[in-house]
Amino acid sequence: MSFAFDNSFARELPGCYVKWQPERVPGPSLIFLNRGLAEELGLHLDHDTTALAEMFSGNRLPAGAEPIAQAYAGHQFGNFSPQLGDGRALLIGELVDRLGRRRDMAFKGSGPTPFARGGDGKAAVGPMLREVVIGEAMHALGVPTTRALAVVATGESVYREAPLPGANLTRVALSHLRVGSFEYHAARGDQAQMRRLADYAIARHDPALAGTDTRYPDFLRAVMERQAALIARWIGLGFIHGVMNTDNMSIAGETIDYGPCAFMEAYDPKAVFSSIDRGGRYAYGKQPDIAQWNLARLAEALLPLLAEDQDEAIALATDVINDFSVRYRHHWLTVMRTKLGLAAREEDDGADDLALAEDWLALLHQSRADFTLAWRHLADAAAGNPAPLRQRFTDLPALDAWLARWQARCAADAAAPATRAGAMRLANPWLIPRNHLVEEALTAASEANDFAPFERLLEALARPCEERAGFERYAAPAPASFTATYCTFCGT
Numbered sequence: 001m002s003f004a005f006d007n008s009f010a011r012e013l014p015g016c017y018v019k020w021q022p023e024r025v026p027g028p029s030l031i032f033l034n035r036g037l038a039e040e041l042g043l044h045l046d047h048d049t050t051a052l053a054e055m056f057s058g059n060r061l062p063a064g065a066e067p068i069a070q071a072y073a074g075h076q077f078g079n080f081s082p083q084l085g086d087g088r089a090l091l092i093g094e095l096v097d098r099l100g101r102r103r104d105m106a107f108k109g110s111g112p113t114p115f116a117r118g119g120d121g122k123a124a125v126g127p128m129l130r131e132v133v134i135g136e137a138m139h140a141l142g143v144p145t146t147r148a149l150a151v152v153a154t155g156e157s158v159y160r161e162a163p164l165p166g167a168n169l170t171r172v173a174l175s176h177l178r179v180g181s182f183e184y185h186a187a188r189g190d191q192a193q194m195r196r197l198a199d200y201a202i203a204r205h206d207p208a209l210a211g212t213d214t215r216y217p218d219f220l221r222a223v224m225e226r227q228a229a230l231i232a233r234w235i236g237l238g239f240i241h242g243v244m245n246t247d248n249m250s251i252a253g254e255t256i257d258y259g260p261c262a263f264m265e266a267y268d269p270k271a272v273f274s275s276i277d278r279g280g281r282y283a284y285g286k287q288p289d290i291a292q293w294n295l296a297r298l299a300e301a302l303l304p305l306l307a308e309d310q311d312e313a314i315a316l317a318t319d320v321i322n323d324f325s326v327r328y329r330h331h332w333l334t335v336m337r338t339k340l341g342l343a344a345r346e347e348d349d350g351a352d353d354l355a356l357a358e359d360w361l362a363l364l365h366q367s368r369a370d371f372t373l374a375w376r377h378l379a380d381a382a383a384g385n386p387a388p389l390r391q392r393f394t395d396l397p398a399l400d401a402w403l404a405r406w407q408a409r410c411a412a413d414a415a416a417p418a419t420r421a422g423a424m425r426l427a428n429p430w431l432i433p434r435n436h437l438v439e440e441a442l443t444a445a446s447e448a449n450d451f452a453p454f455e456r457l458l459e460a461l462a463r464p465c466e467e468r469a470g471f472e473r474y475a476a477p478a479p480a481s482f483t484a485t486y487c488t489f490c491g492t
Contacts, residue, residue, distance in 0.1 A: 070181070106170070123158065124167060224323065
């Protein structure tokens with residue numbers, strides 16, 4: 001098997017990485033292969049699973065691969081670490097996919113690198129399959145995301161709280177450039193390397209800006225816009241990333257690094273499921289504020305490039321960061337209108353629709369209603385059947401009052417009820433990766449080498465908006481007792 005690698009990062013940015021080789025593993029076996037993604041990438045993978053396992057384990061890399069560990073820094077829970085880097089990951093190479101997009105192919109769990117900071121550089125089967133499940137779910141839901149191409153069991157144990165079966169994941173991304181990539185060079189005062197990195201990022205992700213006089217402030221604004229749109233999509237689906245450190249914020253605007261992540265069930269802006277987020281810094285409702293905070297760290301790193309005069313640079317950066325709130329509100333209102341089945345109106349400033357959405361969320365919070373199913377049943381109400389929705393709420397008079405407002409607003413649009421309901425069902429999934437089912441699948445795979453629950457879960461998540469017979473259990477919330485104690489872990 002040969003890949004048409006074109007490794008621009010390795011070629012153009014010496015000093016931003018360390019050349020390194022994946023560690024050999026004793027008994028690789030292929031446990032997941034994303035053939036649909038392989039097709040997107042223009043890869044023609046044979047069906048020799050032994051050969052594929054050797055390749056995706058790192059034991060036998062394809063021709064043209066140039067494995068490197070990227071350097072970056074990061075603010076982790078608000079505290080700055082000037083050197084992090086790929087401690088257990090390697091960028092293997094870059095491919096140009098069938099749509100002409102440059103995509104990174106990287107390993108995760110391929111052994112320690114010079115950035116490992118004393119870690120073993122390994123990964124376990126459970127956390128790597130979590131990355132598959134959540135990434136594929138986000139992709140099916142239309143959210144920009146990195147995706148897993150393959151997972152290989154390594155045939156060795158990884159020691160965390162207990163021995164776990166080891167694994168290596170192959171991840172595909174538009175790039176692995178992060179806010180922390182820029183913080184790394186800013187911390188060293190290396191403006192020349194910072195400029196090279198910024199020009200590379202612009203050429204790769206915002207080529208229309210390349211060579212322009214205002215390319216650096218415009219690049220900052222483009223990254224801000226992508227993040228505002230991305231976080232609005234997260235919020236619209238009840239997704240909690242769990243560890244929004246600056247080294248986990250992608251310049252490309254993709255969701256990256258599915259560690260202690262989860263989907264919320266009962267609506268609660270303070271929802272946290274991460275074992276390491278004891279203060280709720282990355283709670284569901286705080287994610288927009290944290291995104292803005294992270295972008296401010298990017299702006300600080302880029303200050304020397306924004307303008308020669310420091311005061312002017314600070315003013316440019318401040319304008320962009322302050323605009324995040326405006327742009328996030330725009331994207332959030334767009335998401336909410338779509339989920340509510342409402343069309344935007346040119347003469348309307350959106351204030352009434354904003355209030356309608358906020359009051360709906362307040363009702364969800366008051367009743368501890370399941371976020372996903374309440375939205376889904378609102379589509380049923382649009383089609384003339386409010387009964388399933390009413391079963392989700394405790395204060396029916398308040399719900400009825402809100403429904404009357406919503407129906408009056410719907411009447412102002414031209415859409416027929418059936419058309420509106422159909423559009424709402426495309427925006428409000430029937431099922432999401434329910435946390436108890438994710439854990440069930442990962443436990444079966446990790447502890448019993450049983451991948452049937454994992455494969456069935458992936459089958460369900462591939463078509464999240466379709467109500468299909470036989471998949472009803474995937475749409476049902478977890479028992480309250482499970483959710484009350486549910487906790488996720490980073491997997492390192």
